Amino acid sequence: MPVNKPGARNGANPRKAAARAEQAGPAAREMPMREFSRSLPMALLRAREAVMRHFRASLRKHGLTEQQWRILRALGGVETIEVTELARSAYLLGPSLSRILRDLEQRGLIERRSVKTDLRRGLVSISARGLSLIEAVAPSSEAIYAEMTRRYGAERLAALHEMLSALEASLADMPLPGNGHLNDEDDASL
Amino acid sequence: MPVNKPGARNGANPRKAAARAEQAGPAAREMPMREFSRSLPMALLRAREAVMRHFRASLRKHGLTEQQWRILRALGGVETIEVTELARSAYLLGPSLSRILRDLEQRGLIERRSVKTDLRRGLVSISARGLSLIEAVAPSSEAIYAEMTRRYGAERLAALHEMLSALEASLADMPLPGNGHLNDEDDASL
């Protein structure tokens, strides 16, 4: 999975150190950008990691990574699903999904076949073994979720979900930088 | 950095497909868990990706990855910093940081030495070349940020930051699952 858990070995709150490092002391440099700690991607990353680290241990006991678990959960909700749609559903890129499906198939957790009318398309479904694994993992996962909801507050959690959705929506139609002629290739050599 | 951009090739909103795949149709399966789309880690991941994809192209033009940029930014705010503190500041794990610092040093973007009184500790600072690279990247980065703020709303953005911080705080002292005797090793063979 794609998230980090820095500072865990030191047991300290990463935010404290970050703020300290940024605090413009006498010898601090002039920053041409906003302070680091205000970075939205960083805030989202840290929040996600704060959540995920609680699930990782549980998943690990069952020999699953976060992405593998996302796939199983997505498969648990349908009879069969095409690979492309599964990629969207589990929010994975094609290459990652290909690798993971290969592994999950070898472990007997999923089954694959192809669409008769279009041999390019692959169909994926969960196996009985995969289903029982879901049932084995789900309880502790739900328990962790419940405790998080209790601590953070159900309403606050719902509001956060709403704000995150709204953020996605706000940026969905924002044009990406033009990817111009790449004439800045000089910088790449730095 | 660690985030994905699935469905980009199809240009569709991932949420639509996800919701569709989850929508319990007649043949849908009974789910022992909450619906996929309500997963908080997924929501944070998608939001983060919605933000990051706008920065990736700009960084790429300058030959930087998201993590390399986080490190340069962190270094830009201080004269020197120890490796451990840099890891916290840039929110990277030690191994990732080691690899990236090696690369950035080879590219002449940073400089390294060790603490005289404790040869275990490494000191890192940004080079003149690294500083000019920051100055080259910062404007477009700030412009993207400004446009995002305009679209989402400055107040809403501040509220989101606050809620993310609160989430981190809420979960900071939540006990991690006991990592018991690992007697469930059977499941790992699935």
Place this chain on the structure above:
DNA sequence: AGATTTCATTTAACATGTTAATCATATTCC
């Protein structure tokens, strides 16, 4: 002082993220 332990960093090994390229099958165009 020498052995043990702790600490900072790096290396190793494997899984995933990310982009580009490849491969096979379908579709379209002429």
Place this chain on the structure above:
DNA sequence: GGAATATGATTAACATGTTAAATGAAATCT
């Protein structure tokens, strides 16, 4: 109906995430 094109999936290549182990140096113990 065969060449060109488009599409779904995989593979390739490189960077990072993640955990465990190794390395080197400092602190502690006796």
